[in-house]
Amino acid sequence: MSVQLSLTVNGKAVKADVDERTLLVEYLRNQLALTGTHVGCDTGQCGACTVLVDGRAVKSCNMLAAQVNGGKVQTIEGLAAADGTLHPMQAAFKECHGLQCGFCTPGMVMSALDLVARHPNADEKKIREELEGNLCRCTGYQNIVRAVKTGAAAMAK
């Protein structure tokens, strides 16, 4: 049993024939070799799999690839410029030491983009609340919060 998919990933149109069961994260990692999006749990809570679908942060482990048919997906690999210049949010995470092992980081950065789009002037309290769907075991979140604030300010320029 398979489904025919037609969608845009990081600006490129892609077509595929996938097993119905294929989760969006499996499609991205296994079929498109975009391994920057990670799987950290099986109850849809850790957020390491967060990508943007039509501009909104979603957990790619908790949806079927088929649910995104016709949609636009952006993953961590699609953020930096073609010449390698980091997106301001990526640069902010590096500047603020908002990552240690890096495993939660792609999901964290994509989530931050959605957060900033909705709440461009979020304060520390709001950022902490809005990061509820992204677990980190390494950083204690403090530098991630600073990074999101710094990235938001840079993006506002």
Added chain:
Amino acid sequence: MGANDMGPVGQSIRRKEDSRFLQGSGQYTDDVVMPRQSYGFFLRSPHAHAKIRKIDTAAAKAAPGVVAVYTGDDLTGVNGLPCGWLITGTDSKPMNEPPHPVLAQGKVRHVGDPVALVVAESAHEAKDAAEAISVDYDVLPSVVNCVDALKAGAPQIHDGAPGNKCYTWALGDKAAVDAAFAKAAHVAKVDIVNNRLIPNAIEPRAVNASYNRAEQAYTLYVSNQNPHVERLLMTAFVLGLPETKVRVIAPDVGGGFGSKIYLYAEDVALVWASKQANRSIKWTCERGEAFVSDAHGRDHVTHAELACDKDGKFLAMRVITTANMGAYLSTFASCIPTILYATLLAGQYTTPVIYCEVTASFTNTVPVDAYRGAGRPEATYVVERLVHQAAVDMNIPQDEIRRRNFIRKFPYATPVALTYDTGNYDATLDEAMKMADVAGFAARKAESAKRGKLRGLGYSSYIEACGLAPSNVAGALGARAGLFEAGQVRVNPTGGVTIFTGSHSHGQGHETTFAQIVAGRLGIDMANIEVVHGDTGRIPFGMGTYGSRSLSVGGTAIVKALDKVIAKGRKVAAHVLEAAEADIEFKDGKFTVAGTDRSKAFAEIALAAYVPHNYPLDTLEPGLDETAFYDPTNFTYPAGTHICEVEIDPDTGLTQVLAFTACDDFGNIINPMIVEGQVHGGVAQGLGQALLESCVYDPDSGQLLSGSYMDYAMPRADDIPSIKVGTKVTPCTHNPLGAKGCGEAGAIGAPAAMMNAVHDALLGVGVKDIQMPASPHRVWRAIQSAKA
């Protein structure tokens, strides 16, 4: 070698490794795909304790896409998993070490115990086929509590461990302690459960194992903290292979916290099976699976007493602990509640005599081993809860009772085997109190009371022993391995440098901090330094990363290799500059003839060594590539004071951490930004233990009730406030970096600070004693009980 005269050392250099992580081009083990990749799935026991009557794999073997199915009976010639630390009991006999089979043989002993391995063309097919395996179990009664397991009549888990006892071990002078207690003006007492935790690194464990028939050699990609240790244990003790025939590669690893130190059954089974099936086999642990197969942490039950004189001076301490080993001995399990625990019971204090007795028991639970702090959080919790209680009992202010007992003369030989080299406990306490505005607490408490809330303040003046370890000391205490570290500095002909280190980085930033050390010493650009770790095929034999050892031991190995490089460089420079070696100085990246302006840059000397046209070939080999192995002469002793302020809502029992202050002495600091990050992360895990995380087993069925993130509360961003971090520096006296290490301190100091704050908050409503985690339900119940 001071921190100030070494270029980038001491600066918050942004991390080199971030580029790949931020762009999604890190390579974690699950990202690795091999040619003709097959997939593994482990069938696990659903029962806590059962005999296996029969396993029928016929249907599974015939299922679509299946390559092979293996059970314990198939693994002939494969030994059990070893324990790396021999503990000798108070009866002078070695600990009970029952077999730890790779796949269950005859019996299963915990929910999650692996029973069979299915290898198939896809992950789905492997899982589907596993459901077709039929296992006939005779369910047995089980026991999950470490104290209950020792009682008469408890279900017997191993034939080789009567009464489910692994060992009873003791440290200290019991008679002297008893005598001191007899003279005490006051005895403070605590009963503590150090709650079982699940490490939960966000990257699950993963393996990709393959066998190459031409080389008759295996390659194992594994999410692991110490590839050489993994390789040595697997080849020498379990599979009976020459070490050189297994290459272990730990690529990017998404957090470990101890849980990825061990030689796991899955690692062995998959390596073995890759040859049997002649296929590369990929396995990534599912999260629910991780809950029942990753080594758990902590799980102690303790009664402790502190004898004081009338002025609150500590006279003696006695600690009786029961520790849960789980169903089998994990790689370092035995030393966690003994060597890494009892030896820290002096804390920052001059308590003259201490006695600690530990009984370790087997239960029908997942094996328990080191988890961030490994024994030291447990010790700190005992000591600091006792000190807090003594202060409350005797009406002495919390900071004052600590000051009356601080060690001030160094080196200080504790009564529990360790000698602290240096420290300044007054400095970290004073600074922490200032940063936390302790002076203003009374007013804040009154303001909380107006809003019907209970505010509390808690201290934790902790010490830890890390920088594992002097091998001879470790060996005398039962370690079956050495604990040195290796560092290789390979200068490339054009002057760039590649560092090969036995330390492993799974978040700690070694690719940057080690480069800082090298850049500072050699005067070259950090961009020209590459740090290689995690591959037994490329690095010299090292013991890996845990126990906050990377900088003090791994970093020192690199320093010693740098010493050799510079020493050789001076000989080369002497020849090239036609001067005496004794007149050659190396400073700011240049070899200079003393008192002149004649010099050669480091890169020029490097090139000369690799293109030896003008070279003392009769007395010196070409090349510039040096290795050093460094065995530390002592542990290192980071210490500090953490202060926590909480506010409790008595109507719901919810505890909010309003402020957390950490002032730590980590010796010299290479990268302050990275050190702060380690403190943040450690404190978050400490908060998790104190307030949120609880690994719960059903006492009757042995089922794990907290089996996923739906029931195991991981700290989230809104659970934690911004932490104030300060440092004081007393450089370590016995390594050239003066570094003590910092990776675990947060997890070690924080739980006691938080729980002392909770106790402080609840004292006013009559709650004397509350265990971790101080969940809303537990706090509310305690308040109700106190009212009754």
Added chain:
Amino acid sequence: MYSFELKKADSVANAAALLSQTKGKPLAGGQSLVAAMKLRLAQPGTLVDLSGIAELKGIRKEGEHLVIGAMTRHAEVAASKEVQSIIPALAALAEGIGDRQVRNMGTIGGALANNDPAACYPAAVLGLNATVNTNKRKIAADDFFKGMYATALADDEIITSVSFPVPKKAAYVKFVQPASRFALVGVFVAQTGSGVRVAVTGAGASVFRAKPLEDALGKSFTADAAKAVKIGASGLNNDIHGSAEYRGHLISVLAARAVAAAG
């Protein structure tokens, strides 16, 4: 997960027909269903994807009712200026469901059809005396919730929208279970056209109305009146996160806080 067939419906009638033919399950946001299928706890043979059905979308005022289409995402309800001004308690409730990623996918129709015992929307629907509109009929809130994960919906019945009568005052207070962030106990209090309603989620097998609180608040709509009501442990959930007694206690505490927040 197990294999299944995926069908995409282009209208409500089409979806109902597909459900009837295949005995499958409707797929809304998938936040509960896909999760259950991944754990192999659910194994529908067919999924009927509702995401392409235009008539299931939208938020609109109809007379004295706020009508929300079944496929409206939680994030849309939370951000809607209409909901924020007409029934602010509903927008605030939607903002507190799950986390941001879940809110971008999860739908009100899916949440109600699933009827998780600790979900938030059931408390709003029961508390506000809303009507669940399906392709076959209109179901009053009091008749909709039947038990744990059980509702009055037939197998081929699809929620099309939910009609919320606009209350005089309303508020929802949730005390989270710290791991799942679902409600350990959540209380929705409303002063409606037909009197005070108090709906409780997380504490029982399914959302229920707390009559003692409704009676007390009917007499005196104050936080103190709510706090004085003692809810016993009988029939309440008991698990590793809280005893039945604790949940009973929280119901009164949260009801009092909801009354205070309702203004």
